[in-house]
Amino acid sequence: MKKLHFLEVEGNTKGFYTFLGIFGLISLIGVLAAYYMEHHGHYVTGMSNQVVWGTPHVFAIFLIVAASGALNVASISSVFAKTAYKPLARLSGMLAMALLAGGLVVLLLDLGRPDRLIVAMTKFNFVSIFTWNIFLYTGFMGIVAIYLWTMMDRPYNNLTKKAGMLAFIWRLILTTGTGSIFGFLISREAYDTALLAPMFIIMSFSFGLAFFMLVLMASYKYTDRPLGDYVINRLKNLLGVFVAAVLYFVIVYHITNLYSADHRGISAFVLSSGGIYTFLFWVVQIGLGTILPLLLLYGPTGKNRTMIGLASVLIIIGAFAQLYIIIIGGQAYPMVMFPGMEVSSSFYDGVVASYAPSLPEVLLGLGGVGVTLLLVTIAVAALKFLPASLADEVVDPHAK
Amino acid sequence: MTSKIEKEDLSRRNFVFGSIAAAGLTVAPGVMLYQTANARDLSKPVSSKVRWGMLIDTTKDVDWNKCVEACVKEHGLGNEEHSRADQRTQYIRVVDVKNKTTGYSMSLPVMCQHCEKPPCVDVCPTGASMKREDGIVLVDRHRCIGCRYCMMACPYKARSFVHETLTDQKTTTPRGKGCVESCNMCVNRVDNGQLPACVEVSEGAIVFGDLNDPESDISRLLAKHGGKQIRADLKLNPGVQYQGI
Ligand code: SF4
Numbered sequence: 274m275k276k277l278h279f280l281e282v283e284g285n286t287k288g289f290y291t292f293l294g295i296f297g298l299i300s301l302i303g304v305l306a307a308y309y310m311e312h313h314g315h316y317v318t319g320m321s322n323q324v325v326w327g328t329p330h331v332f333a334i335f336l337i338v339a340a341s342g343a344l345n346v347a348s349i350s351s352v353f354a355k356t357a358y359k360p361l362a363r364l365s366g367m368l369a370m371a372l373l374a375g376g377l378v379v380l381l382l383d384l385g386r387p388d389r390l391i392v393a394m395t396k397f398n399f400v401s402i403f404t405w406n407i408f409l410y411t412g413f414m415g416i417v418a419i420y421l422w423t424m425m426d427r428p429y430n431n432l433t434k435k436a437g438m439l440a441f442i443w444r445l446i447l448t449t450g451t452g453s454i455f456g457f458l459i460s461r462e463a464y465d466t467a468l469l470a471p472m473f474i475i476m477s478f479s480f481g482l483a484f485f486m487l488v489l490m491a492s493y494k495y496t497d498r499p500l501g502d503y504v505i506n507r508l509k510n511l512l513g514v515f516v517a518a519v520l521y522f523v524i525v526y527h528i529t530n531l532y533s534a535d536h537r538g539i540s541a542f543v544l545s546s547g548g549i550y551t552f553l554f555w556v557v558q559i560g561l562g563t564i565l566p567l568l569l570l571y572g573p574t575g576k577n578r579t580m581i582g583l584a585s586v587l588i589i590i591g592a593f594a595q596l597y598i599i600i601i602g603g604q605a606y607p608m609v610m611f612p613g614m615e616v617s618s619s620f621y622d623g624v625v626a627s628y629a630p631s632l633p634e635v636l637l638g639l640g641g642v643g644v645t646l647l648l649v650t651i652a653v654a655a656l657k658f659l660p661a662s663l664a665d666e667v668v669d670p671h672a673k
Numbered sequence: 674m675t676s677k678i679e680k681e682d683l684s685r686r687n688f689v690f691g692s693i694a695a696a697g698l699t700v701a702p703g704v705m706l707y708q709t710a711n712a713r714d715l716s717k718p719v720s721s722k723v724r725w726g727m728l729i730d731t732t733k734d735v736d737w738n739k740c741v742e743a744c745v746k747e748h749g750l751g752n753e754e755h756s757r758a759d760q761r762t763q764y765i766r767v768v769d770v771k772n773k774t775t776g777y778s779m780s781l782p783v784m785c786q787h788c789e790k791p792p793c794v795d796v797c798p799t800g801a802s803m804k805r806e807d808g809i810v811l812v813d814r815h816r817c818i819g820c821r822y823c824m825m826a827c828p829y830k831a832r833s834f835v836h837e838t839l840t841d842q843k844t845t846t847p848r849g850k851g852c853v854e855s856c857n858m859c860v861n862r863v864d865n866g867q868l869p870a871c872v873e874v875s876e877g878a879i880v881f882g883d884l885n886d887p888e889s890d891i892s893r894l895l896a897k898h899g900g901k902q903i904r905a906d907l908k909l910n911p912g913v914q915y916q917g918i
């Protein structure tokens with residue numbers, strides 16, 4: 274086994290500036306879209322008094338959930354002492370921070386009054402899970418930053434394990450907190466279940482790793498650095514396990530709902546009568562986002578890099594469908610005020626609320642992804658996050 | 674520490690709503706000089722001895738739309754120019770309920786139910802969504818950041834988000850783009866010793882009063898006939914109760 278050697282990505286190249294330009298532009302468009310929404314008010318969006326959280330929230334929650342999942346690789350290396358993952362730990366920590374930053378930007382810019390950020394940072398209601406999340410997010414940034422520092426600064430290497438443990442525990446709480454944003458909404462059938470928080474944790478594993486693999490493969494490809502099968506195979510096997518675990522939770526979620534009289538409605542809605550939501554569930558979330566990636570990862574294509582990349586992309590598309598169903602479908606489904614009765618009103622009681630994503634919402638959401646990738650691009654060039662080589666002879670302890 | 678926060682909170686409450694009523698004072702000093710027994714002394718914090726509530730008798734044959742109109746007029750609602758129908762503010766709406774098996778149907782007005790344990794207040798990150806000591810739940814629109822979490826949490830769909838810049842507002846009901854709002858039980862009127870607008874036009878079908886005072890009309894009616902809460906199973910103990918549902 275050769276010695277592991279970390280190296281910055283060469284910053285003064287055409288390729289680097291191209292990526293910087295593309296991601297910068299996507300981020301800028303996102304900010305402009307947000308400005309447009311704020312300037313006119315949310316009437317220019319698909320959101321309404323029935324569907325109050327729209328597409329930006331789907332993106333924001335995806336990024337925040339993926340952030341904690343992206344940290345997995347580092348956790349496996351320092352907490353569970355699996356040396357095979359050690360070369361990837363720095364990227365894992367840095368990506369986690371970048372994803373969280375991207376998600377928070379979207380969340381902030383979608384507020385009705387983003388200019389009152391200072392209010393949100395100074396006036397706290399400690400009963401609110403939102404308030405706790407503000408602390409969980411800032412804490413996560415700080416802890417992961419320290420964790421990265423212990424990894425990258427040799428004299429502090431001996432603290433990596435402790436910092437890694439803290440980051441690991443913190444991320445579990447963080448995802449529980451994110452899941453609980455929905456879990457506390459007793460009034461809505463889709464969210465009124467204790468399963469939501471653990472389901473979000475397992476979703477974070479899968480979404481975060483899929484994103485991590487794409488970033489890893491792309492950065493090694495475009496910097497012409499060697500990336501061996503040893504690393505990729507381990508990661509893709511792990512990814513497959515996570516995807517299957519999410520599927521398991523989804524099945525349990527719907528089965529428990531179907532067996533409970535108060536929650537049967539929402540599952541019947543998603544599974545069979547929900548129109549677009551039913552389509553998204555079966556075709557996108559389950560078909561394209563779960564079954565197909567599993568086949569690609571474990572079937573005869575399992576060694577093909579392009580197919581592994583495709584599987585990761587599909588998992589992310591499935592993730593968006595899943596969050597869209599949870600967040601938007603959960604609101605579109607009518608709230609039950611009079612159980613067993615037929616209700617109607619001028620305020621859309623008793624009917625499935627309509628919602629169509631508007632362009633500015635989508636652009637704002639994509640802007641968040643842009644911010645994440647922009648930060649990653651800058652980070653890999655500025656500091657030693659990526660090993661110069663991840664070829665098998667460098668990372669595989671059994672290689673000759 | 675706690676008491677300091679409480680004090681700050683109380684003065685904020687008084688500032689926000691006291692200043693509104695104080696504006697009324699200069700317009701019509703007589704109102705304040707001959708304070709009725711019901712009018713609140715604005716120099717003192719809102720008292721927790723009182724809990725304002727409403728009892729709505731759905732069996733009475735009244736046109737509930739009149740209540741909606743009175744609310745719209747009182748708070749200057751309906752002035753959106755761009756918003757879609759599903760984006761416009763509604764503080765109070767008429768809900769038609771039909772029993773599928775028996776065919777029995779009825780209508781009732783639904784507004785913020787002024788919950789004793791309001792989920793909208795619990796979830797609000799900034800404390801903008803708040804419950805006054807007298808049980809009235811409302812949004813401090815100078816503190817609301819427009820996250821809309823309270824709308825997600827309210828089991829009665831009582832809240833609306835302002836989707837555009839509003840002009841032509843009532844000084845008694847400040848509203849603003851990007852903030853959430855809902856029925857505030859006409860605090861501006863209640864603090865002046867008047868009835869909420871919907872109650873005034875309800876031909877007696879809505880009784881307003883102090884739930885904590887056993888001698889009040891509302892308490893007597895509740896003691897005699899009982900009242901029902903919407904989604905009582907959630908145990909939020911709303912201050913708005915119904916008869917005949
Ligand atoms: S009805 Fe809704 S808005 Fe009103 S107090 Fe209860 S939870 Fe809050």
Ligand code: SF4
Pocket residue numbers: 793796797798799800801802812816817818819820821822823824852853
């Ligand atoms: S929208 Fe305003 S009142 Fe509602 S929870 Fe957010 S900050 Fe509080």
